Amino acid sequence: MSKAEATRSDILRRALELIYKQGYQATSIDDILVTTQVTKGAFYYHFRNKEEMGIALIDEAMQDEIWPLIEKSLSASPNFRDNIYEMIKGLLFEQPFLTVEHGCPAVNLIQEMAPLNDAFRMALIKSLNKWKRAIEAEIIRGQQAGQLDTTHDAKQIALNVITLYHGVRNMGKLLGKPYYISFLKEFRRYLDILN
Amino acid sequence: MSKAEATRSDILRRALELIYKQGYQATSIDDILVTTQVTKGAFYYHFRNKEEMGIALIDEAMQDEIWPLIEKSLSASPNFRDNIYEMIKGLLFEQPFLTVEHGCPAVNLIQEMAPLNDAFRMALIKSLNKWKRAIEAEIIRGQQAGQLDTTHDAKQIALNVITLYHGVRNMGKLLGKPYYISFLKEFRRYLDILN
DNA sequence: GACATAACATACTAATTGGTATGTTGCAAA
DNA sequence: TTTGCAACATACCAATTAGTATGTTATGTC
Numbered sequence: 001m002s003k004a005e006a007t008r009s010d011i012l013r014r015a016l017e018l019i020y021k022q023g024y025q026a027t028s029i030d031d032i033l034v035t036t037q038v039t040k041g042a043f044y045y046h047f048r049n050k051e052e053m054g055i056a057l058i059d060e061a062m063q064d065e066i067w068p069l070i071e072k073s074l075s076a077s078p079n080f081r082d083n084i085y086e087m088i089k090g091l092l093f094e095q096p097f098l099t100v101e102h103g104c105p106a107v108n109l110i111q112e113m114a115p116l117n118d119a120f121r122m123a124l125i126k127s128l129n130k131w132k133r134a135i136e137a138e139i140i141r142g143q144q145a146g147q148l149d150t151t152h153d154a155k156q157i158a159l160n161v162i163t164l165y166h167g168v169r170n171m172g173k174l175l176g177k178p179y180y181i182s183f184l185k186e187f188r189r190y191l192d193i194l195n
Numbered sequence: 196m197s198k199a200e201a202t203r204s205d206i207l208r209r210a211l212e213l214i215y216k217q218g219y220q221a222t223s224i225d226d227i228l229v230t231t232q233v234t235k236g237a238f239y240y241h242f243r244n245k246e247e248m249g250i251a252l253i254d255e256a257m258q259d260e261i262w263p264l265i266e267k268s269l270s271a272s273p274n275f276r277d278n279i280y281e282m283i284k285g286l287l288f289e290q291p292f293l294t295v296e297h298g299c300p301a302v303n304l305i306q307e308m309a310p311l312n313d314a315f316r317m318a319l320i321k322s323l324n325k326w327k328r329a330i331e332a333e334i335i336r337g338q339q340a341g342q343l344d345t346t347h348d349a350k351q352i353a354l355n356v357i358t359l360y361h362g363v364r365n366m367g368k369l370l371g372k373p374y375y376i377s378f379l380k381e382f383r384r385y386l387d388i389l390n
Numbered sequence: 391g392a393c394a395t396a397a398c399a400t401a402c403t404a405a406t407t408g409g410t411a412t413g414t415t416g417c418a419a420a
Numbered sequence: 421t422t423t424g425c426a427a428c429a430t431a432c433c434a435a436t437t438a439g440t441a442t443g444t445t446a447t448g449t450c
Binding site: 198199202233234235236237240241 | 426427428429430431
Binding site: 021022023025026101102103107108110111112114115116121124125128156159160162163164165166167168170171173174179182183186193 | 216217218220221296297298302303305306307309310311316319320323351354355357358359360361362363365366368369374377378381388
């Protein structure tokens with residue numbers, strides 16, 4: 001990685017950190033500059049404006065942060081239920097970057113920016129669909145392996161899983177880690193009930 | 196209602212509208228003043244600062260907006276399943292104030308402000324608990340009426356319902372109204388599966 | 391080693407921010 | 421009908437905002 005590329009990805013990583021904790025609109029470019037030790041000239045050399053950086057952040061930094069865990073957990077075991085369960089558990093508990101109080105950066109950005117900015121919405125939809133397809137594929141694999149009745153709609157279940165994840169990430173901000181634990185129990189029950 | 200009270204509640208209503216659409220931090224006091232035709236002096240006569248107005252908004256304006264629907268739907272029919280289903284359906288579809296793209300003001304505020312401000316978090320928890328208890332009571336009523344096995348934990352189900360609502364409000368920002376519809380079908384299934 | 395350009399650095403701006411200081415007006419009680 | 425205070429109105433401020441204009445420096449190529 002060249003020095004310029006390092007600068008760029010450093011900006012994105014730090015920006016993700018700040019935006020994760022404060023929100024996109026509440027995070028100023030100066031905030032980012034202070035924590036990165038990068039100057040304004042460098043920032044605007046790499047990004048045309050704040051919005052372009054935000055989009056890059058979704059397409060690159062955010063993906064890099066969570067995608068390894070998703071891929072790993074979805075191919076860990078032959079049992080699709082275990083894999084999906086471990087994926088959610090991993091996202092909730094085993095991401096050092098994420099905390100209960102601040103939730104999930106993707107969920108936060110959807111909440112804040114999807115209604116305000118088309119480019120953000122598109123980027124977030126793309127990211128969501130990637131995740132959805134991965135879950136869906138794992139469910140279909142489970143069906144083909146005889147672990148789940150083929151009458152179930154894999155798409156629908158995938159969306160349910162993501163919806164639950166969004167919900168628990170939001171509720172966790174009020175109820176804290178104990179809620180994550182009781183949610184996980186319920187989530188396992190949900191998976192097991194699917195015949 | 197005195198004229199002063201009218202001014203105050205007008206500020207709160209308009210502020211709720213703006214904050215709902217733009218977010219709390221992105222809504223400036225000047226924004227509120229322009230749309231209310233109220234002057235800065237009047238604003239700061241009624242509220243010590245922006246935060247105090249935000250809290251009042253949660254405690255008063257937000258409750259007034261959704262609570263009538265919740266109470267009405269939770270006592271509409273003898274069937275607790277129908278009532279809870281209609282409550283969620285009503286919140287999603289029959290609140291003229293709310294739109295799919297902007298989601299739910301309470302969910303939005305939790306996402307944005309719970310990690311940043313203790314006073315907000317407290318007010319939001321209070322509001323959440325009020326809703327949770329109402330759902331819980333309706334579930335217990337259903338259990339006493341023999342509609343639901345008493346082995347089920349009413350508290351847990353109430354939290355599940357709210358979690359799903361949070362999730363769908365967030366996902367709706369990306370997937371739009373069609374998702375609300377398919378979610379509702381799944382939600383009905385979830386209620387019916389509880390034996 | 392000259393030279394071009396990529397990669398930054400510095401200094402600035404106009405607009406906006408939450409909040410304050412200091413007014414003015416209306417209305418209710420005496 | 422004066423008087424006191426609730427209920428506003430106006431003018432201001434220092435800090436912060438995204439973005440720009442105009443530099444300087446490093447680096448790869450010939």
